[in-house]
Amino acid sequence: MDKQYISAQQCMFLIIGFLVGTAIILVPSAAIGLAKQDAWLAPLLAIVPGLLLLSILLALNNMYPGQSLVQYSESIMGWPGKILSLIIIWFSFHLAALVLRNLGNFVNLVLLYETPLPLIHVLIVAVTIYGIRLGIETIARALSFLLTVSFIFFLLIQAYSMAHVDLENLLPFLGQGFLPVISATLQMSAFPVGELVIFSLIFFHIKPSPKTGRFLTGGLLISLFILFMAIERIISFMGPDMASRQLYGIMGTIGGIRGGNLFETMVAINWYAFTITKFLVCYYAFMIGLAHWFKLPDYRPLILPAGALITVFSLFLYENALHEIYFAARIFTVYAVPIEYGIPLMLLIVAVIKKGLEQKG
Incomplete structure (x- = not known):
């Protein structure tokens, strides 16, 4: 199970798809609702907590190479560490269910509005199960190609949309003050940036390379730049008041442009590609975490029962x-931040102290 390897570049694509995922649909309206016309600043400021979390995860991965968070947390803290890793496993399961519901709601409301939601979920999980069984190497190769095409589509849509916007909607700069921008940044630090903690269950698959940190940092920066462009486009096209009331603002910017209906299917497919990447990563991380926690030789026997649990x-x-939308905007930050940042930071502090005491001893 642990002999599958991906390159740092492939992991970069996984990070891009993972962070953009559901965020490109849910984050803009929530951020604009808080910071109005200055919401485009939030993804730029969220780079700081993102780099901090990524540095912590990479430091732990370097200290305990070839191990996931579930394995090295037990090495660091014993049974308390195993309990902390169980919280991360729960978080990956919860996040997988959240992403599946986000995906199902979008398909149900925008594409297949007369199709029962349970049927949509079952079909998505069935396709995902096939990918999970093939392993992380196959997933990474396939998604690297798919996300490259999706990024090109996103740039084409962005260029076409920006020809029909009014940049005066971005003014006045900091018209509400800086505090709403900080609130939007904190929210974005939890969703989607803090969700990078899920990769602590996957980083051990990366082939050792001196460029690993650069590629993973590049994935974080590209993801936040995509969110910056999406938020800026929505505000410029609709204005902050209308944009904050849009359920799926990214679709509204296309539907309101002459000839934009030709791009709506492309937008939907593009977003589906990003979101299915996030679901695959969460599902796979949950499988790996459970297998490591129970010390199983293979995660594949868990795939079907876990898929059923996630679906239900x-x-x-x-x-x-x-x-x-309400859960993403109001509740998720309070619930997620202690898990996303608190647990890795605690493990790193204890690991550094433990290493120092061992060297002195």
């Missing part, structure tokens, strides 16, 4: 799409 749990997460 996802159907009871929200009452509707508005509840989904």
